[in-house]
Amino acid sequence: MMSVNPYRLKHLTNENHKGAIRVSELLKRPDRLIGLILIGNNLVNIAAASVTTLIGQRLYGDLGLFIAPIALTLVVLIFSEVTPKTLAALYPERVAFPSSLILKYLLKVCYPFVYMLNKVTNGLLALLGVSPEKHQGNSLSAEELRTVVHEAGALIPEQHQSMLVGVLDLENATVEDIMVPRNEIVGIDINDDWKDIERQLANMQYSRILLYRDSIDDAVGFVHPRELMRLLIKEQLTKASLMRAVSEIYFIPEGTPLNTQLLKFQRTKERIGLVVDEYGDIQGLVTLADILEEVVGEFTTDISDDGNEDIQPQPDGSYLIDGGINLRDLNREMQLELPTDGPKTLNGLILEYLEEIPQGNLSIRLAGYPMEVVDVQDNMIKTVRLLPHLKQN
Known part of the structure; x- marks a missing residue:
């Protein structure tokens, strides 16, 4: 019994x-x-x-x-x-x-x-x-449920295990962990010359196009390619008609847990939003697909046939890594254990540790992993050499 x-x-x-x-x-x-x-x-x-x-x-x-x-x-x-x-x-x-x-x-x-x-x-x-x-019977905490999923073995396919754990991990991550940083947001300055705008529209590869005036801080709204096609068919694509086609911007407070934001996207029927801090300044961009990829993996990817372009393996066993890579992505890709409760990028983690911007090549050990700062540009660490096989516990 x-x-x-x-x-x-x-x-x-x-x-x-x-x-x-x-x-x-x-x-x-x-x-x-x-x-x-x-x-x-x-x-x-x-x-x-x-x-x-x-x-x-x-x-x-x-x-x-x-x-x-x-x-x-x-x-x-x-x-x-x-x-x-x-x-x-x-x-x-x-x-x-x-x-x-x-x-x-x-x-x-x-x-x-x-x-x-x-x-x-x-x-x-x-x-x-x-x-x-x-007597309340049996109940499981989130951590215990993770253990149950991992111990299920062949009863649950590995891909499904990953998805179940991904759902549980949503409450431990915030929109800041997965957002596109402000400096990487691609948009169109509506104050540019119309010919430049047309050229950008023709080459834009995103499902939503952000329009702004002079800077991202003065964002106007998003335009769906469907609206562009409608205007093109009617031969009414002008700067004025483009401005009328924008949808209202959906703002997301920084620090919002992913599970909460997923429900908000569902409730408001939104698919994209701009992350703002407590002062209202735009910090990044988050889409519904970004959150779903945390559960089911990537739908589309920037990974080339040789692997992640931000992570380049070297003949000596080291890896050249882009300093702007997200720490969660880096941990997942290389099975590392770098801390994610502070800075969200490798560049931010190293700068927090050094408490200054390095001027040249510098070797450090972070969370047991030996690293070498290879390239610093524009007050940012652009390239880092990582030697995970030399980790010390």
Whole structure:
């Protein structure tokens, strides 16, 4: 009874499995179930001990008083304890479901004895602050559920395991972890010459096009390529018509957990938004696809046939890494354990550690990983050489 998988039991109960329903009802009050089983168990054991002692004394006299307990102990251990309980532990459902039928009726017959026994034992438990009536059953934390998913083995395909863990990890990440940084947002300055705008529109490869005036801080809105096609068909594509086609910008506060933002995207029917800090300044851009990729993996990718363009393996076993790479992506790609609770990029992590901008080549060790700053441009670390095989714990 106690070895039955509680989650499989609940599933079978929902499927109206009669044996599972009976076991579930018995396990709702484990104090009564244990009381019933122990009443029968002890009654049989004590009766067996008394009978064995009488038989031993009649057959062997005083020597039988010594032999009987030893013989009964061996018989009980082998045939009544170890063997049947090991079998039941290995095949709990095969034993529990048919046994529940007997126990259900025995509980009704022996209920007065079980009730009195439980009154006494529950009174003692109450002194210790334990209440069987308020037993909450089995529940799992997020970390425990991750362990269950990983331990599922062949029961859950590896890809599905990754997706399930990805869903659980959404609550541990924020929009800042996956957003396109402000300096990498691609948009069109509506104050540019119209011919330049037309050229940018023709080469734009994004599903939403951001329009702004002079700088990203003065964002106007997003334009969907569908609207551009509509204007082109009508031969009405002008700067004025382009401005009228923009949709209102959806702003996202920084620090919003990904699971929360996913629900907000669903509720507002939005697919893209600009991340702003507490002062209203734009920090980056997040799309619905970015969040979904955290769960199911990348739909489209900037990875070339040779691998991630931001991570270049070298003949000596080291890797040349773009300093602007997201730490979560770097950890996932190379199975690293760099901290992600602070800066979001490798450049930011190194600068936080050094507390200054390095002027030239510099070797450091971060989180046990030896690194070399190879290239610094525009106050940013552009290239880092990483030697993961030389990590020290």
